[in-house]
């Protein structure tokens with residue numbers, strides 16, 4: 001029998017039973033995290049059918065999408081619709097007996113930041129949740145994937161989801177990350193190469209020396225963002241770094257149980273002779289900071305490049321017109337109005353440290369508004385302890401409370417039509433940061449560079465300048 | 469979910485690649501706690517200009533206002549997991565989407581609600597889009613039982629399509645997935661006990 005991939009092992013270990021001969025199975029799901037905007041109709045469905053939650057202790061509810069991120073946090077939701085969603089969310093937590101981090105909880109934050117932070121994500125788990133970026137948990141060797149509201153309801157009622165096995169793709173990242181190049185740039189480069197549907201139908205395994213060298217947080221960035229190439233599941237073989245990250249977290253096993261778990265976790269990897277349906281290799285050493293120019297995450301170029309010629313491609317023509325850009329313009333000359341550092345992709349402590357290195361001793365350019373929204377309330381506290389918050393404030397950056405914020409602009413953090421942002425988020429779709437808003441995706445350090453110069457800038461130039 | 473057998477209706481072409489769920493259902497319409505009002509939300513920023521129908525948008529053009537089908541470009545439904553996109557399309561009267569590839573979560577959401585997604589090869593899909601771009605040949609009959617799409621006007625061509633047996637069955641019966649899964653409750657309990665014994669730290 002040929003070897004199995006880590007993805008296949010995780011699926012195999014969770015199959016309750018086969019449903020058909022085409023690969024449809026009933027898959028046991030170990031955990032979920034619920035948010036206030038994709039869950040209400042699932043709970044309404046349970047209520048209408050008189051069903052209970054199969055295993056309430058496997059779920060966590062956290063408010064993150066609709067809440068304001070103003071510096072002074074209060075329980076009030078200024079928006080009536082948001083208030084109704086949050087009230088209903090709290091009511092569902094109470095009635096179905098699920099743990100709930102409300103907006104004032106010191107553990108509150110973006111679900112994909114909070115779940116690992118609490119030690120809820122463990123290698124070997126399957127985690128399905130109502131948010132496409134649930135793939136984040138692949139960084140721990142857990143199979144995480146996004147589901148819609150009907151499947152949330154299905155999961156809550158049965159602890160299972162009907163699941164069709166994906167094809168597998170291994171992405172090997174070799175070489176070393178050059179100075180100023182981050183895991184965000186690597187994953188954006190991969191998406192640029194394979195396209196916005198390049199991984200549709202696949203589960204991706206990230207492997208190779210550059211991935212092993214990467215911190216767990218760096219792997220989370222890649223695991224989240226590869227969703228923008230259509231990946232529906234991500235795994236990275238867990239190693240000592242994952243163990244070090246998890247040990248001592250509130251929900252991580254303790255004592256003898258920890259030793260047993262740790263031994264099992266380190267066994268989780270693809271067999272050496274496992275075959276993948278597709279393989280690709282990226283040399284990290286050849287990657288430059290990447291910036292998007294269009295309205296799809298694969299419409300991207302190296303920061304040293306020029307806005308490409310759309311060559312009669314209707315989608316590219318439309319994207320350029322929406323973005324207000326001309327073919328041939330050096331992307332570095334494009335001025336910005338807004339700089340946003342936040343989102344589940346890039347709002348963890350390491351992201352803020354990288355941004356602070358650029359902001360230290362510099363100031364946000366005239367005419368630019370810059371905001372930093374930490375991924376969780378704990379990240380916020382940590383950044384304050386480390387002095388990062390003060391560096392940001394001294395640089396003229398607004399230091400805010402945690403939430404999804406301008407990643408999807410469901411709260412009051414929203415751009416005006418035509419405003420252009422440098423953004424550490426994951427989606428540059430039309431209207432994502434507000435109707436008519438123009439988003440350029442990049443790494444947090446690159447956002448900081450754009451904030452201080454007032455235009456899209458190669459952060460490597462500032463790093464050199466800083467080193468002199 | 470709504471069952472799907474055989475539906476005849478107008479098809480509108482929408483061949484832009486990577487139409488994401490933010491475009492299908494903009495964020496302003498995500499703040500409900502039920503499924504109401506999403507028919508207004510669907511494609512809102514494309515359908516309306518300052519509250520008025522945008523004459524350039526296909527579903528506002530003569531012959532396409534009552535569309536039951538969309539013929540779409542690759543990777544339709546990418547991005548956010550929001551099922552509101554599917555509910556909105558259904559509230560607008562869309563019964564099936566015909567394209568090449570659909571994004572994973574979106575495709576599952578469609579299946580869970582009875583919105584049929586049909587994948588064709590690029591050439592066949594392109595030819596169908598060309599046909600329905602002419603209002604004289606934009607009526608289709610989608611027959612799930614027979615697995616065919618027939619062009620009612622024009623040359624009356626019929627295009628076959630593939631679909632997995634279990635998916636077809638689910639669409640035809642409109643079954644309640646949770647109800648059928650709960651019939652396996654004993655299997656789930658047995659699995660859970662074994663899984664807990666092997667991985668006690670997960671519980």
Ligand code: SF4
Pocket residue numbers: 065110111112131133342343344345403404407408426
């Ligand atoms: S930060 Fe953005 S991508 Fe992440 S969960 Fe929130 S809205 Fe989704």
